[in-house]
Amino acid sequence: MTNSEKKIECDYSLYVASKASQTGQWLEVKDKFSQKIFARVALADANTLEKAIQSAIDAEQAMAQLEPFQKQKILLHCVKRFGEMREELTAILIAEGGKPLKAAQAEVERLINTFQIAADAVTQMDDGRLIPLAVTAAAQGYTGMIKHVPIGAISLISPFNFPLNLTAHKIAPAIAAGCPFVLKPASLTPVSALKIAEVLAETDLPQGAFSVLPCPREQADILVTDDRFKLLSFTGSDEVGWDMKARAGRKKVTLELGGNAAVLIEPDTELSDALIDRLIGGAYNHAGQVCISVQRILVHENIYTDLKKKLISKIKKIKASDPKSDLTLCGPMIKEEEAKRLKKWVDKAVKKGAKVLVEGQVKGALFDPILLENVDTSLEIYKDEAFGPVAILEKYKDFEKGIATINQSRFGLQAGVYTQSLNKMMYAWNHLHVGGVIINDIPSFRVDNMPYGGVKDSGLGREGIQSAIRDMQEERLLVIKQG
Incomplete structure (x- = not known):
């Protein structure tokens, strides 16, 4: 089958x-390609949310008392079961997310890897340190020690675009850190998170340690405002995320809010087919619905014409199509309203003088890849997150000014720089106002153990298993007076 x-x-x-x-x-x-209903999920009401929150609070001590080997056993069970469920999980991603087959298969593998990394991290974490307190005569004979303890019950809100792996990046470190949690999945793609919950229910997690609750955004507001939670972790739009932070009260908040990622290409870069394919994949895979999708392509004037020709030639061959095909790169956008929103942005740019280098059809949620140049930098398509299959080509002359152009964005998640110059690599690392600088690759690069997050409007805090675990723990000091 x-x-x-x-x-x-x-x-x-x-x-x-x-x-x-x-x-x-x-x-x-809905199936995002056929628009037919393929599943129903149970919706949480206010009473369900309250039960979930109180159960998480009640489970704090039991979760905190889990030994590393116990947490590792739970996480490894998930690794095993997700491996057995590869085909089913892939089919769910294709249906509920419109994710092309190859991208869906890759996300399932990342889900498995993320839980494996968390299982490894449990037995490798530095659990604390000694503090030299005798820095004055008054502290002579005192010793300080610090250990890391779970922060307590946490609320998690995951996005639609990676409903398995970005959910895993919240759940797996929560288990590793020893924190009970309540998770709200995106209403457009809730089935993936419920399949994760199905596997968690098979494990030895303490009773009440987790809840996964599809529900309307307004009903889930308690996950933001309730002070019984010690941390809120949200992945989604910047507008929603910063509003949540303003209303979150005393709890710690971590936000991954996306961007309009840029890649800069120096003239010492070989204009190979591999480079062109990488740029195209970064811009149009999963219909560009990726936080670190390639939205802005800055190319040195000496190679601009050649690179533009190569890009145009290949992009023209790509059409938005059925995600079940292993030949599909660009599937449907998550819903027709998003396609209409993006089309308005493109049309506005064209009216303001942008040139369309590659243009395809927009039919329902299917949006063929578009390549633009000469885009007014004050427009939404340039300064905001397109979150769709649109890329912008622009020319630069001076490397430092090119870096400054990238920095003009209100976002700062990741940026890519192609160069063979060590000095320019270091300059980019020192001067780009982003969470991650990717050298000789696109900004869409991510592996699941690396610290991942942004600055400015791109968010607060870092994901990646070790980083997330630390956010879900706090330091506790012990002072001992000797003698």
Whole structure:
């Protein structure tokens, strides 16, 4: 049976206090290509949310007392089960997210890797340190020690574009850190998170340690405002994220809010087919619905014409199409309204003098790849996050000014720089106002153990297993007077 033929169940329970449950209220989930209903998921109500929160609070001590080997066993069970579920999980990603087959398969592998990295991290973490307190005569004979302890119950809100792996980047470190959690998945793609919950329910996690609750955004506001939570972790739009932070109260907040990532290409770079394919994949894979999608391509004037020709030639061959095909790079956008929003941005840019180098059709949620140049930098398509299959080509003359152009963005997640000059690599690292500088690759590069996050409007804090675990823990000091 192929991935596309794999049967997907119709109804999915939510998980409250570690147990499958149904409320009698349902959210219908559409196949993003066919627009047909392929599943229903149980919706949480206010009582369900309250039960989940209180259960997480009640589970704090049991979670904190889990030994490293116990947490590792839980995480490794997930690794094993997700490996057995590869075909089913791939089919779900294709259906509920419109994710092209190869990208869906890759995300399932990243899900498995993320839980494996967390399982490894549990037994490799530095659990504390000695502090030299006798820095004055008054402190003579005192010794200080610090250990890391779980912060407590946490709330997690995951996005639609990587509904398996970005959910894993919240759940796996929470388990490793010893924190009970309540997670709200994106309403457009909730099934993936519920499949993770299904596997968690098979483990020895303490009763009540986790809940996964599809629910409307307004009902989930308690996950933001309730002071019983010690941390809120949100991945999504910058507008929503900063509003959440303003209302989150005393809890710690971590935000991954996207950007409009740029790549800069120096003239010492070989204009190979591999480079062109990499740029195209970074811009148009999964219809550009990636936080670090290649949105701005800055090319040195000496190679601009040649690179532009190569890009145009290849992009013209790409059409938005059925994500079940292993030949599809660009599938549907998440919903037709998003395609309409992006089309308005493109049309506005064209009216302001932008040149369309490659243009395709827009039909429903299917949006063919577009390449623009001469775009007014004050427009949304340039300064905001396109989150769709649009890339902008621009010319630069001076390397330092090119770096400054990248920095003019209000975002700062990741940036790519192609150069063979060590000095320019170091200049980029020292001067780019971003969370990650990627040398000789696109800004879309990410592996699941690296610190990942941004500055400015791109967010606050870092994901990546070790970094996330630290955010979910706090230091506790012990002082001992000798003698």
